[in-house]
Amino acid sequence: xxxxxxxxxxxxxxxxxxxxxxxxxxxxxxxxxxxxxxxxxxxxxxxxxxxxxxxxxxxxxxxxxxxxxxxxxxxxxxxxxxxxxxxxxxxxxxxxxxxxxxxxxxxxxxxxxxxxxxxxxxxxxxxxxxxxxxxxxxxxxxxxxxxxxxxxxxxxxxxxxxxxxxxxxxxxxxxxxxxxxxxxxxxxxxxxxxxxxxxxxxxxxxxxxxxxxxxxxxxxxxxxxxxxxxxxxxxxxxxxxxxxxxxxxxxxxxxxxxxxxxxxxxxxxxxxxxxxxxxxxxxxxxxxxxxxxxxxxxxxxxxxxxxxxxxxxxxxxxxxxxxxxxxxxxxxxx
Numbered sequence: 634x635x636x637x638x639x640x641x642x643x644x645x646x647x648x649x650x651x652x653x654x655x656x657x658x659x660x661x662x663x664x665x666x667x668x669x670x671x672x673x674x675x676x677x678x679x680x681x682x683x684x685x686x687x688x689x690x691x692x693x694x695x696x697x698x699x700x701x702x703x704x705x706x707x708x709x710x711x712x713x714x715x716x717x718x719x720x721x722x723x724x725x726x727x728x729x730x731x732x733x734x735x736x737x738x739x740x741x742x743x744x745x746x747x748x749x750x751x752x753x754x755x756x757x758x759x760x761x762x763x764x765x766x767x768x769x770x771x772x773x774x775x776x777x778x779x780x781x782x783x784x785x786x787x788x789x790x791x792x793x794x795x796x797x798x799x800x801x802x803x804x805x806x807x808x809x810x811x812x813x814x815x816x817x818x819x820x821x822x823x824x825x826x827x828x829x830x831x832x833x834x835x836x837x838x839x840x841x842x843x844x845x846x847x848x849x850x851x852x853x854x855x856x857x858x859x860x861x862x863x864x865x866x867x868x869x870x871x872x873x874x875x876x877x878x879x880x881x882x883x884x885x886x887x888x889x890x891x892x893x894x895x896x897x898x899x900x901x902x903x904x905x906x907x908x909x910x911x912x913x914x915x916x917x918x919x920x921x922x923x924x925x926x927x928x929x930x931x932x933x934x935x936x937x938x939x940x941x942x943x944x945x946x947x948x949x950x951x952x953x954x955x956x957x958x959x960x961x962x963x964x965x966x967x
Contacts, residue, residue: 640918643856647913650853653844654702660839661698663832664825670914671816671931672699672790676850677857678813678906681769681789683754683804683935686818692792696750703850704843705747705786712757718764722774739776744768745783747847751791755801762808765789769811786850806938813903815935860909862920865964867905870925872965874901876957877937885960887953891943896936903932922963930954 651673658669668684672695675682684692693709700707710721723742729735743749744765754762768774772783791812793804809815821829832839876883878895888895907928908920915924934950 644913644916644918647853647856648916650845650849651914657702657841657844658695658698661832661841662695663828664821665695665818668695668816668818669699671814672696674907674910674928675790675813676703676786676788677854677910678903679786679854680813680903680906681791681811683809683812683815684790684792684818685795685815686792692818693750693752696748696790696792698841699790700748701841702844703748704846705850707748707750708743708746709750709752710743711752712754712761714756714758716757716761718761721761721764722768722776725776739779739781741781744774745781747784747786747788749787749789751789753793754791755793755804757802759802759805762802762804766808766811769808786847786854809935810897810899812935814907814931816931857906857909857913860912860918860920862905862909866908866920866922866925868965869922869961869963870901870904870908872961873904873925873929873957874898874933876961877933877953883961883965885953885956887948887956891940891946891948892937892953893940893943894938896933900933900936904928907932926958929958 654673655666655669662669672682672684676699684695686692697707697709710716719742721742722744723740725737725739727735728738749768751765768783768787769789772785772787774781774783793801831837872883874896875881876885876895877888877892877900878884879889879892881888881895884892904925905920908924911924911927912918912920930951933954937950937953939948939950
């Protein structure tokens with residue numbers, strides 16, 4: 634009984650903090666509730682987000698505002714074709730000390746921040762993009778023979794423009810798989826555009842302020858890991874993942890026709906962790922099948938590789954995932 638009461642208090646405190654964060658972000662960002670919740674989900678899961686949308690939708694502003702509200706160290710990397718790996722992770726230089734002595738010294742790059750904005754990440758070469766792989770997966774950076782740990786929480790938020798292909802390099806599958814969610818940033822409605830104009834073309838200059846501490850974020854991440862998941866809910870998440878593979882018995886017609894390779898095991902890890910966070914957002918201390926369904930599209934859309942026919946017909950991964958969720962039964966006999 635005591636444990637249940639403690640959990641209830643922790644969930645209540647969690648909801649209050651998330652509500653405060655949303656409210657403070659809303660002072661600067663108009664709308665985009667789904668994107669903001671998606672980014673917060675990635676933060677609480679201890680992973681990373683890829684934001685995709687046309688220019689001018691506020692992707693960079695969302696990331697910058699998030700850093701201000703969370704009170705975390707923030708750095709921005711503007712990805713360009715001439716960017717080098719050392720520009721991201723840092724480099725070893727020969728530094729002169731007292732008395733004229735010289736020694737090798739590591740100068741940290743912008744990747745050493747709690748919150749890293751990788752702006753227009755697909756404009757850099759694959760060699761430079763790969764410099765982020767170890768940081769994103771292991772939360773550490775190896776330079777030479779020395780490994781440097783990155784301080785938690787650590788979150789990489791990358792943006793890319795889906796329309797402009799000239800001068801860009803598609804993200805390798807291995808790097809795409811490191812992103813917990815791929816979030817599509819929608820175009821604002823008419824009312825939202827009115828609010829954006831009121832905030833950007835008048836004397837109004839709303840500023841966000843820090844409302845949670847680094848330790849509170851770490852405590853919230855720990856709470857997420859303790860949310861229980863029933864066996865049948867976990868099994869449903871696994872079957873959703875398996876259904877993205879054309880050779881699986883539960884693969885749908887769209888999967889068999891248009892998918893070359895289904896999602897990796899990281900996809901089901903993302904779905905389940907996101908389901909736990911979705912439950913907490915809703916004030917529950919147990920994840921449900923509906924929570925898994927809500928997390929399926931952002932967790933899997935960038936992990937499904939289309940066949941040549943799928944790319945030629947411009948089939949959207951969300952359409953494939955939607956068919957899987959519609960046709961997959963909630964339970965299956967062993």
